[in-house]
Amino acid sequence: MTRTVDGEHLVGQPIDRIDGPAKTTGGARFSAEHAYPGLTHAALVPATVSRGRITAIDTAAAAAVPGVITVLTHGNAPKLNPPKRPTPANLSTLVSGTQVNYLNTDEVHWDGQPVAVVVAETSHAAREAAALVHVSYERLPAVVDFAAEEPNAVAQKGNPVMPGSAKKGDADAALAVAPVTVDARYTTPQHHHNALEPHATTAVWQGDELTVHDSTQSITWLRKHLALRFGVPEAKVRVLAPFVGGGFGGKGFAWPGTIIAVLAARATGRPVRLLLTREDVHRAVGARTPSAQRVALGADTGGRLTALVHTSVTRTSRVGGQPEQVTAPAQHLYDATNIRTAQSQTTLDWMPNTSMRAPGDAIGSFALESAIDELAGELGIDPVELRMRNEPERNPIDGKRFSHRMLREAYALGARRFGWENRSPEPRSTRDGRWLVGMGVATAYHPAMQFTANVTVRLAADGTVTVRCGFQEMGMGNATVQAQIAADALGVPFEAVRVEYGDSALPASVMAGGSMQTSTVAGSVLAACGKLTRRLSTLARRTGMQGRTPTEILTAARVPFIDAAVGSDTRLGALAGQARMLAKVVRDQRTWAKAACGAHFCEVRVDADTGEVRVSRWTAAFDVGRVINRKTAFSQLRGGIVMGIGMALFEEALVDRRTGRIMNPSLSGYHVPVHADVPPIDIACLDEPDPTMPLGILGVGEVGITGVAAAIANAIHHATGSRIRDLPITPDKLVT
Amino acid sequence: MIPFDYRRPDDIGTAVATVTGNPRAAFLGGGTNLVDHMKLGVAEPELLVDVTGLTSRDIERLPDGGLRVGAGVRNSDLAADPLVRERFPVLAQALLSGASGQLRNLATTGGNLLQRTRCVYFQDVTTPCNKREPGQGCSALEGYHRHHAVLGASRQCVAVHPSDLAVALAALDAVVRVQGPGGERTIPAETLHRLPGEHPERDTVLEHGELITAVDLPGLPFGPRSRYRKARDRASFAFALVSVAAALDVAGGLVRDVRIAFGGLAHKPWRARLAEDALRGRPAAPDEFRAAAEAELADAQPLRDNGFKVPMARNMLVSVLTELSAEDGAA
Ligand SMILES: Cc1cc2nc3c(=O)[nH]c(=O)nc-3n(C[C@H](O)[C@H](O)[C@H](O)COP(=O)(O)OP(=O)(O)OC[C@H]3O[C@@H](n4cnc5c(N)ncnc54)[C@H](O)[C@@H]3O)c2cc1C
């Protein structure tokens, strides 16, 4: 535990997280752990067809289970406003996970769509009854086979934030004449977030006032969205989420569980708790899209890239979903003379896809960074050296300036720590008993963004500071980090700062996503603290207390506290804020190419008999701008790498091509890494602030996972000589 | 989950009579498989007869150097038993390669043998499955069958048996002791499980109401030179893609005797008699091991996505026997 030392900066120190004791002692209350008088329990009934119409629902057996209060279906559920078409003009419309008006329609749009909910006195009764609800369907033809639909994919219409395609020069022509080329297809399956805490909601109506405890990454947007769906003023809705057990993007949107819990509470007039089962989490929450990608590279014999083509096909759903920036890394990483990227989507009768840790970049970097390794092999150039020869001075696709880019330094640092120079270039050249040993490398890259958050900070005469901001804490350490920042900015001890968060009654903030929360909130906290410091010096001058502590100054001025606010929560203020925010994002994106980046180095061991892969060593060196807290930041980066190991070797939703049904909706069937799969992970950060970001922060939540799967695939190739372009790399793909 | 009754009878006779008399009754061991199936709707017993207090939790020595393992012995206790580790390392290794520490603490010897397939369609009551509902069809044939059988399957069912313990027992010529309504009988472990044929709904030769009371491990002088190897999708906590249990006795460079069983290849632990016969009296050398493995696997009939199991099984057997022969030479 780090103690505050007077005069020492808190920013940068590995301070223990504020919420640690509450979590380790069980004191922290998560969304399914709130007791209310008269609390009821709900269980979902998922559809078992991919597309169709409900012709009948027999609820008699379910209703007869002792303890059941009601079974809600589209026949008897209260009316719910349909979700609005998503538009960037109203961000709250974007958070609807799907376009389905749950329990208000007889249409079924994916296998797993909830078609009924049981509300009972106990969770056991609810689940037992849910299994007894009998639904009859008229099946309609469904399109569920992603691979078969690939040829029908439609080119993506771009927008300013995510262009569907990009071009510099004529990459295809350059490819045709390049002396050395790689042209390969890469595929990745559907991935599920599988946060430790399943999605949970406790919903309480008091008259037209709604209180919702929800495991969300986005209290502000969820609140707006609930107001919209349930036809009540936003001021009547309060969303609380001080503790969320991991999200990874899976809790960014409003999924059916949340909406149905609120609906059930309205129908019964009693508080409702709905805790999704692990199966529900797979069936009723969006997942990462599968992808099919092509990367084609052309180079001169000296390894200078002349052509880079990266195209992708992903999927959305008839009832929602979104494109992903799969080909974005190809626009930023290499100084190729000619570049073409293009994205297209299929539309399936599936649960809409959703963001999952580094959406687009995680799977896109697998293809691009594998292909670069393949090119290095073709050229006979060390893969690190090849990257250095193509490291750009300006953003390759459009010539924008980098706000800051230290990928060279990251590679140098990582290579040294890892001992890259000991690698023999030949594939399949190192053996340890029955293990084939290989080393791989890949680049990590994730764009950095900053939005705006409303914040108030109060400095009291007793020396305490209260930071209030409706941000979310899913275990990343944001509350701790913001306390460090405020304490430094105001010159008070860490322990003097209290941070209030996770409550929509607080000033509105951004969702936790896009690795932007820390920098965004920090920007506002710093601005508010700046206002306070100025107020304080005015008071000091007035009272002749210059150079004294805040307590002394405020006491002398007979002011019990001073407040500073950034942003406004009034309707007009919020609209203006949103407009300012969008303008700033677009302006920023026009001016700078801004990103966190890094270099992954890994060693793998492949069993020559079975093709089983063990990752035995990992070093990653990152440029994530300034590191505010080494402990929490490194945990984020390490967690990203662990998740990337899962993506490389294990994770895959088995979606039956005939029915569109997920066949492994459990943690025994959907494999995530276990401890034995995770080697010691050595993390290093350059810790150089980005000059354009608050405190120089670039974000650490997502960059860690990017490049990981490629580094492993590259190491496997080095170990075995086999190039696997289809994730996950399970033993069957390697055994010979 | 449907409501059910739970009983703990005082003696084995009552337990057997109770289950025999009620087609919807089931014995309950650690519950780590049965209770999962009840939650999934795959099993819907109306009466659970808990036998964990009835069947022995002891491991006794037999006069021939073998051991008698009570059906109530927990997997973790069996794996940790010093005599088991000394005389039948293959058995301890098989157990420790399975499930997780928490599950092994609950799982019983009897229950482990009778756990059911992990075929994803079997576990999902909304999908057709002949094992769950004879006549519905087999969803795995054209669906996900990467884990499925390459030997001894039928058009009715291509599932594999998931138990690691059962594979080691098949290799060790273990004998399963069973108490039925008509008295006691013994069944060689190798024949406890069946091939699916036309009746995939039947995993074993046991009749409803027959209770496993113990498993006898006959003395095997070269038991200490035995080994279990399991290939799987992640380092731990995953079912076998392929596993091999083997014991080898080498004298003067020749194979005097050998025991081999495969897991993950068939609806039952696959005792590799062809390979054993091919090896007896032959030089203990990798090319001999390879030829024997190929002889055993010659009849393999892989499906679209599980052909990898054939080279995997071959490589693993060659490797395990090579390691055992080196061990033997050193001894
Ligand atoms: C996530 C997970 C991973 C696993 N991984 C593995 C693995 O890698 N390898 C592996 O081998 N296993 C694995 N298992 C399975 C585990 O080994 C079995 O669940 C366990 O051995 C079953 O034993 P039990 O005593 O709990 O049986 P129960 O669940 O109590 O019973 C299983 C069946 O046996 C019957 N039964 C129980 N006792 C008797 C008896 N004495 N006589 C007659 N019938 C009886 C029951 O009626 C039931 O049909 C895994 C399980 C899980 C949940």
Ligand code: SF4
């Ligand atoms: S393989 Fe057997 S268990 Fe699996 S679906 Fe077919 S019949 Fe059912």
